[in-house]
Amino acid sequence: MVDERPLHLRAVLQALLVTFLWSTSWVLIKIGLRDIPALPFAGLRYALAFLVLLPFAARGGLIGSLGRLTLGGWLRLVALGLLFYAATQGAQFLSLVYLPAATVSLLLSFTTALVALLGILFLGERLSTLQWAGMGLYLVGVLVYFWPLTVPRAEVIGLLVALAGVIANALSSILGRYVNRSGDLEPLAVTIVSMGIGAGVLLAGGTAAQGLPRLTGMHWGIIVWLAVVNSAFAFTLWNRTLRTLSAVESSIINNTMLFQIAILAWLFLGEGLSMRQIVGMALAAVGTLAVQVWRASPGRVQIRGREEGDET
Numbered sequence: 001m002v003d004e005r006p007l008h009l010r011a012v013l014q015a016l017l018v019t020f021l022w023s024t025s026w027v028l029i030k031i032g033l034r035d036i037p038a039l040p041f042a043g044l045r046y047a048l049a050f051l052v053l054l055p056f057a058a059r060g061g062l063i064g065s066l067g068r069l070t071l072g073g074w075l076r077l078v079a080l081g082l083l084f085y086a087a088t089q090g091a092q093f094l095s096l097v098y099l100p101a102a103t104v105s106l107l108l109s110f111t112t113a114l115v116a117l118l119g120i121l122f123l124g125e126r127l128s129t130l131q132w133a134g135m136g137l138y139l140v141g142v143l144v145y146f147w148p149l150t151v152p153r154a155e156v157i158g159l160l161v162a163l164a165g166v167i168a169n170a171l172s173s174i175l176g177r178y179v180n181r182s183g184d185l186e187p188l189a190v191t192i193v194s195m196g197i198g199a200g201v202l203l204a205g206g207t208a209a210q211g212l213p214r215l216t217g218m219h220w221g222i223i224v225w226l227a228v229v230n231s232a233f234a235f236t237l238w239n240r241t242l243r244t245l246s247a248v249e250s251s252i253i254n255n256t257m258l259f260q261i262a263i264l265a266w267l268f269l270g271e272g273l274s275m276r277q278i279v280g281m282a283l284a285a286v287g288t289l290a291v292q293v294w295r296a297s298p299g300r301v302q303i304r305g306r307e308e309g310d311e312t
Contacts, residue, residue, distance in 0.1 A: 007244060011243075012241075012249070012253070015249075016256070017237070018237050019253055019256055021233075022234060022257060023257050024230065025226055026096070026105065026265065027101065027264050027268045027269060028230075029041070029096055030096055030101055032219060032222045032223070035213060035216075036215070037211060037212070038090070039090050039093065039094065039207075039209060039210050040210055040212045041093055041223070042089045042092075042206065043206045043207070044203060045089075045199075045226045045227050046085055046089060046195055046198065046199035046202065046227070047196075047199040048223060049195065049226075049231035050192065050195045050196045052228055053191070053195070054192060056188065065185055065186070066185070069184060069185070073179075076175065076179050077179065077194050080176055080190070080198075081194035081199075082197070082198055082201060083169075083171050083172035083175060083198075084168070084169065084194060084198060085194065085197070085202060086198040086205070087165070087172075088165050088169040089198070090202050091161050091162065091165025091168060092104065092162070092165050094161050095107075095159075095162035095165060096158075098161070099158035100265060100271040101261055101262075101264075101269065102261055102265050102271060102273060102281070103158075104162050105261045105262070106258065106280075106284055107142075108162070108165070109288045110142075110288075111166055112291050112292055113138055113287075113288065114166060114170035116131055118171070122178075130290055130291075130293075133287075134287045134290030134291040135287065137283055137284075137286060138284045138291075139287075140287070141279075141284030141287060142280065142284055144277075144280030144283060145277050145284065146280075147276065147280075176190070187239075191235070248292075248293050251289060252289065254292075255292070259281070
């Protein structure tokens with residue numbers, strides 16, 4: 001009998017590496033935002049990631065399958081690209097201009113709970129007691145994190161943009177589940193096409209709205225690293241770990257990003273957290289995990305991960 005423990009340990013370590021890479025994205029984005037406008041920055045990152053992934057689609061013969069798509073299938077891919085890349089990623093980059101990385105990460109983690117609520121309306125799914133309790137615990141954690149509820153005027157715009165990004169991300173998760181569940185296209189083809197559409201709109205619209213400054217070698221280094229390593233490579237490696245890890249294990253590892261981002265932001269950006277904020281973040285993380293564990297139970301379709309989800 002083959003001992004699968006080394007294979008499982010390797011998958012756990014690979015998944016932790018991916019979450020670390022995704023967490024470093026927040027620091028790199030905050031550094032880049034000092035000189036690069038948010039929307040063109042996001043557009044450049046995902047446009048380059050699209051170009052990196054495109055040869056894999058050509059080599060795998062996935063492009064030919066696009067010719068069999070119906071008009072409705074194409075419209076869903078366009079909507080997915082606009083929601084997940086143009087709206088969600090654009091909002092995340094823009095919100096990081098106004099808010100600390102840990103705050104945006106905490107707000108983004110509400111996507112899981114919002115998807116569960118939207119699943120009632122669009123997918124006919126029922127909520128368990130554990131899921132309701134998890135959402136309640138998350139809200140308590142957010143309340144503790146932001147207490148007392150006095151938000152500086154400069155951060156109000158960031159909060160509104162971040163919340164808009166959470167809504168767009170949740171809607172894209174619902175649509176992404178529907179598209180992938182239909183089986184008309186391979187997941188890689190769905191990712192590449194939707195990414196290309198969303199990145200193109202984000203880059204064109206962002207450049208028209210905010211312009212694009214002269215980029216230095218450091219700027220291009222950040223953009224290339226985010227696109228090649230933290231997007232194309234990390235997505236591929238994460239999907240490979242899902243062949244070995246259970247959905248619950250993946251959810252637990254994915255949830256460590258809340259704390260990884262907070263630690264990295266403290267070390268490299270000087271964004272410290274009070275003990276109250278740390279407690280609030282911990283409560284929110286446990287609540288989110290409770291929702292994810294329920295959704296990952298046997299017989300249920302797992303929602304997209306944070307970086308397809310999220311990260312940013």
